Amino acid sequence: SQQGEEDPQALSIQEGENATMNCSYKTSINNLQWYRQNSGRGLVHLILIRSNEREKHSGRLRVTLDTSKKSSSLLITASRAADTASYFCATDAGYGNKLVFGAGTILRVKS
Amino acid sequence: DGGITQSPKYLFRKEGQNVTLSCEQNLNHDAMYWYRQDPGQGLRLIYYSQIVNDFQKGDIAEGYSVSREKKESFPLTVTSAQKNPTAFYLCASRREEKLFFGSGTQLSVL
Numbered sequence: 001s002q003q004g005e006e007d008p009q010a011l012s013i014q015e016g017e018n019a020t021m022n023c024s025y026k027t028s029i030n031n032l033q034w035y036r037q038n039s040g041r042g043l044v045h046l047i048l049i050r051s052n053e054r055e056k057h058s059g060r061l062r063v064t065l066d067t068s069k070k071s072s073s074l075l076i077t078a079s080r081a082a083d084t085a086s087y088f089c090a091t092d093a094g095y096g097n098k099l100v101f102g103a104g105t106i107l108r109v110k111s
Numbered sequence: 112d113g114g115i116t117q118s119p120k121y122l123f124r125k126e127g128q129n130v131t132l133s134c135e136q137n138l139n140h141d142a143m144y145w146y147r148q149d150p151g152q153g154l155r156l157i158y159y160s161q162i163v164n165d166f167q168k169g170d171i172a173e174g175y176s177v178s179r180e181k182k183e184s185f186p187l188t189v190t191s192a193q194k195n196p197t198a199f200y201l202c203a204s205r206r207e208e209k210l211f212f213g214s215g216t217q218l219s220v221l
Contacts, residue, residue, distance in 0.1 A: 031208055042115070042201055042212030043154075088153060092208055097142055097161060098169070099210060101153040 006089060010106040019076040021105040023089030024069075030094040032065055032072050037086045037104070046074075046087075081111040114138065117202050117213035124189065124196060125221050132187045132216045134202035142205040143185040147171060147198045148215075154201060160185055189218060196220060 007022045023032070031050045035043040049056045049065045049072065056063045062075040076083055086106050090099040118133045136143065142161045146154035156169030160179040174193025179185055189196045197220050203210040 033209070035210075040199075040215070040217075042117075042203075042214045043210070044212070045209045048208060090210075097205060098144075098156060098159065100156075101146075103151065103153040 006087070006102045006105045008105060009103070010108070012108045012110065013079060015079060015081055015109055015111045017079055017109075019079050019083070019107055019109070021074045021087050021089075021107070023072045023074070023102055025072075025089075025091045025102075026070065027091075027093055029067075029091045031092045032063075033090045033092065033099065034061075034063060034072075034074050035088045035090060035101075037088065039085075043088065076107075079107075079109045081109050083107060084109050115202055115204055115211055115213035117200075117216050119216060120214070122216055122218045123221050124218060127191045129188055129190050130218070132189070132200055132202075132218070134185045134187065134213060135183055136185075136204045136211075137183060138204055138206065138211060139182070140204035140206050140211070141182070143179070144203045144205065144210065145169075145175075145177065145185070145187045146201045146203065148201060149198050157187065157200075 005024050033048045034046045037043045047058045047063050049063050060077045065072045086104045088101050088104045090101045116135045124130045144159040145157040148154050155171050157175050158177040160166035166179050176188045200216045202213045
Protein backbone atom coordinates (compact mmCIF):
# COMPACT_ATOMS: atom_id res chain seq x y z
CA SER A 1 0.00 0.00 0.00
CA GLN A 2 1.46 3.34 -1.05
CA GLN A 3 0.42 6.06 1.35
CA GLY A 4 2.30 9.09 0.10
CA GLU A 5 2.08 10.55 -3.38
CA GLU A 6 4.70 13.09 -4.41
CA ASP A 7 4.18 15.90 -6.85
CA PRO A 8 5.73 16.69 -9.27
CA GLN A 9 7.18 13.40 -10.50
CA ALA A 10 10.19 15.28 -11.89
CA LEU A 11 11.57 18.77 -11.46
CA SER A 12 14.39 20.51 -13.31
CA ILE A 13 15.76 23.84 -12.06
CA GLN A 14 18.83 26.03 -12.31
CA GLU A 15 21.44 26.19 -9.57
CA GLY A 16 20.53 28.84 -7.03
CA GLU A 17 16.77 28.48 -7.51
CA ASN A 18 14.43 27.03 -4.90
CA ALA A 19 12.88 23.59 -5.32
CA THR A 20 9.49 22.67 -3.86
CA MET A 21 8.15 19.13 -3.68
CA ASN A 22 4.75 18.12 -2.35
CA CYS A 23 3.47 14.97 -0.69
CA SER A 24 -0.12 13.93 -0.07
CA TYR A 25 -1.22 11.01 2.08
CA LYS A 26 -4.43 9.22 2.93
CA THR A 27 -4.64 8.24 6.59
CA SER A 28 -3.81 9.79 9.95
CA ILE A 29 -0.12 9.78 10.79
CA ASN A 30 2.22 10.11 13.77
CA ASN A 31 4.95 11.74 11.70
CA LEU A 32 6.08 12.34 8.15
CA GLN A 33 9.67 12.03 6.99
CA TRP A 34 11.62 13.05 3.92
CA TYR A 35 14.44 10.97 2.48
CA ARG A 36 16.90 11.54 -0.32
CA GLN A 37 18.30 8.92 -2.72
CA ASN A 38 21.21 9.41 -5.06
CA SER A 39 21.10 7.23 -8.16
CA GLY A 40 21.79 3.57 -7.38
CA ARG A 41 22.28 4.21 -3.67
CA GLY A 42 20.35 3.79 -0.44
CA LEU A 43 18.10 6.42 1.07
CA VAL A 44 19.32 9.02 3.54
CA HIS A 45 17.05 10.58 6.17
CA LEU A 46 16.65 14.34 5.78
CA ILE A 47 14.03 15.58 8.20
CA LEU A 48 11.09 14.43 10.34
CA ILE A 49 7.99 16.44 11.21
CA ARG A 50 5.49 15.25 13.80
CA SER A 51 1.72 15.45 13.44
CA ASN A 52 1.51 18.27 16.01
CA GLU A 53 4.09 20.41 14.18
CA ARG A 54 3.37 22.72 11.25
CA GLU A 55 6.83 23.71 10.07
CA LYS A 56 10.40 22.61 10.58
CA HIS A 57 13.76 23.82 9.31
CA SER A 58 17.11 22.11 8.86
CA GLY A 59 19.82 24.05 7.06
CA ARG A 60 18.50 24.79 3.54
CA LEU A 61 15.49 22.52 4.06
CA ARG A 62 12.06 23.68 5.13
CA VAL A 63 9.22 21.22 5.67
CA THR A 64 5.58 22.07 6.26
CA LEU A 65 2.76 19.77 7.32
CA ASP A 66 -0.97 20.40 6.96
CA THR A 67 -2.81 17.54 8.67
CA SER A 68 -6.23 18.92 7.69
CA LYS A 69 -5.28 18.57 4.01
CA LYS A 70 -3.11 15.51 4.60
CA SER A 71 -0.23 17.11 2.77
CA SER A 72 3.38 18.15 3.27
CA SER A 73 5.89 20.13 1.27
CA LEU A 74 9.68 20.10 1.16
CA LEU A 75 11.45 23.30 0.12
CA ILE A 76 15.14 23.28 -0.75
CA THR A 77 16.48 26.82 -0.93
CA ALA A 78 19.44 28.02 -3.02
CA SER A 79 19.76 24.64 -4.72
CA ARG A 80 23.11 23.21 -5.78
CA ALA A 81 24.06 20.67 -8.44
CA ALA A 82 24.82 18.25 -5.59
CA ASP A 83 21.12 18.35 -4.60
CA THR A 84 20.32 16.34 -7.76
CA ALA A 85 18.62 13.19 -6.43
CA SER A 86 15.24 11.56 -5.83
CA TYR A 87 13.28 12.74 -2.82
CA PHE A 88 10.74 10.55 -1.03
CA CYS A 89 8.20 11.27 1.63
CA ALA A 90 7.38 8.50 4.10
CA THR A 91 4.54 8.34 6.57
CA ASP A 92 4.50 6.66 9.93
CA ALA A 93 0.99 5.75 11.04
CA GLY A 94 2.30 3.94 14.10
CA TYR A 95 1.31 0.47 12.95
CA GLY A 96 4.12 -1.94 13.69
CA ASN A 97 6.80 0.70 13.24
CA LYS A 98 6.36 0.62 9.47
CA LEU A 99 7.12 3.52 7.17
CA VAL A 100 5.16 3.77 3.92
CA PHE A 101 6.94 5.52 1.05
CA GLY A 102 5.65 7.50 -1.89
CA ALA A 103 6.91 7.16 -5.47
CA GLY A 104 9.31 10.09 -5.15
CA THR A 105 10.21 13.30 -6.98
CA ILE A 106 13.27 13.31 -9.24
CA LEU A 107 15.10 16.63 -8.83
CA ARG A 108 17.68 17.76 -11.34
CA VAL A 109 19.68 20.90 -10.57
CA LYS A 110 21.52 22.27 -13.59
CA SER A 111 24.76 24.18 -13.12
CA ASP B 112 32.40 2.96 10.91
CA GLY B 113 28.84 2.17 11.91
CA GLY B 114 26.28 1.36 9.29
CA ILE B 115 24.33 -1.10 7.19
CA THR B 116 26.24 -3.35 4.81
CA GLN B 117 24.46 -5.07 1.95
CA SER B 118 26.09 -7.64 -0.28
CA PRO B 119 26.50 -8.36 -3.06
CA LYS B 120 25.98 -5.08 -4.91
CA TYR B 121 24.86 -6.97 -8.04
CA LEU B 122 23.29 -10.44 -8.16
CA PHE B 123 22.02 -12.56 -11.02
CA ARG B 124 19.46 -15.29 -10.63
CA LYS B 125 18.80 -18.20 -12.95
CA GLU B 126 15.27 -19.47 -13.40
CA GLY B 127 14.23 -21.82 -10.60
CA GLN B 128 17.08 -20.73 -8.36
CA ASN B 129 16.87 -19.34 -4.82
CA VAL B 130 19.25 -16.50 -4.00
CA THR B 131 20.08 -14.86 -0.68
CA LEU B 132 20.82 -11.19 -0.14
CA SER B 133 22.92 -10.30 2.87
CA CYS B 134 22.26 -7.43 5.28
CA GLU B 135 24.48 -6.75 8.30
CA GLN B 136 24.36 -3.84 10.74
CA ASN B 137 26.64 -2.72 13.56
CA LEU B 138 24.37 0.04 14.80
CA ASN B 139 22.88 -2.10 17.58
CA HIS B 140 19.37 -1.43 16.27
CA ASP B 141 16.59 -3.87 17.14
CA ALA B 142 14.35 -3.34 14.11
CA MET B 143 15.35 -4.20 10.55
CA TYR B 144 13.48 -3.98 7.24
CA TRP B 145 13.63 -5.17 3.64
CA TYR B 146 12.19 -3.00 0.88
CA ARG B 147 11.90 -3.58 -2.85
CA GLN B 148 12.26 -0.68 -5.30
CA ASP B 149 11.17 -0.89 -8.92
CA PRO B 150 12.11 1.82 -11.46
CA GLY B 151 10.06 4.97 -11.04
CA GLN B 152 8.30 3.62 -8.00
CA GLY B 153 8.57 4.05 -4.29
CA LEU B 154 9.72 1.46 -1.80
CA ARG B 155 7.48 -1.48 -0.97
CA LEU B 156 7.91 -3.38 2.28
CA ILE B 157 8.74 -7.08 1.98
CA TYR B 158 9.48 -8.19 5.57
CA TYR B 159 10.43 -6.56 8.83
CA SER B 160 11.76 -7.70 12.17
CA GLN B 161 11.39 -5.79 15.40
CA ILE B 162 13.48 -8.15 17.50
CA VAL B 163 15.69 -11.23 17.18
CA ASN B 164 13.84 -14.47 16.32
CA ASP B 165 10.73 -12.58 15.25
CA PHE B 166 9.64 -11.15 11.90
CA GLN B 167 6.45 -10.11 10.11
CA LYS B 168 5.30 -10.02 6.51
CA GLY B 169 5.10 -6.68 4.78
CA ASP B 170 2.94 -5.77 1.81
CA ILE B 171 4.68 -7.98 -0.80
CA ALA B 172 6.07 -10.99 1.11
CA GLU B 173 5.02 -13.69 -1.38
CA GLY B 174 8.06 -15.38 -2.94
CA TYR B 175 10.44 -14.14 -0.24
CA SER B 176 11.69 -15.50 3.08
CA VAL B 177 13.81 -14.08 5.91
CA SER B 178 15.47 -15.11 9.14
CA ARG B 179 16.59 -13.14 12.18
CA GLU B 180 18.87 -15.37 14.22
CA LYS B 181 21.22 -12.56 15.23
CA LYS B 182 20.59 -8.92 16.00
CA GLU B 183 23.20 -7.87 13.45
CA SER B 184 21.93 -9.91 10.51
CA PHE B 185 18.70 -10.02 8.49
CA PRO B 186 19.20 -12.01 5.26
CA LEU B 187 16.54 -12.07 2.54
CA THR B 188 16.02 -15.11 0.31
CA VAL B 189 14.34 -14.59 -3.04
CA THR B 190 12.79 -17.94 -3.85
CA SER B 191 11.90 -19.48 -7.21
CA ALA B 192 8.27 -18.68 -6.37
CA GLN B 193 9.01 -14.99 -6.94
CA LYS B 194 8.29 -14.75 -10.67
CA ASN B 195 9.39 -11.15 -11.15
CA PRO B 196 12.42 -10.69 -8.91
CA THR B 197 14.28 -8.06 -10.94
CA ALA B 198 14.47 -5.01 -8.69
CA PHE B 199 16.68 -2.97 -6.37
CA TYR B 200 16.54 -4.34 -2.82
CA LEU B 201 17.16 -2.12 0.17
CA CYS B 202 17.78 -3.16 3.75
CA ALA B 203 17.32 -0.74 6.62
CA SER B 204 17.48 -0.59 10.39
CA ARG B 205 15.52 1.72 12.65
CA ARG B 206 16.46 3.97 15.56
CA GLU B 207 13.52 5.77 17.14
CA GLU B 208 11.43 6.79 14.13
CA LYS B 209 14.21 7.06 11.54
CA LEU B 210 15.43 4.46 9.05
CA PHE B 211 19.08 3.94 8.14
CA PHE B 212 19.62 2.29 4.77
CA GLY B 213 22.27 0.13 3.18
CA SER B 214 23.50 0.87 -0.33
CA GLY B 215 21.28 -1.77 -1.93
CA THR B 216 21.52 -4.91 -4.05
CA GLN B 217 20.45 -4.94 -7.71
CA LEU B 218 18.98 -8.35 -8.53
CA SER B 219 18.53 -9.34 -12.17
CA VAL B 220 17.27 -12.49 -13.86
CA LEU B 221 19.50 -14.30 -16.37
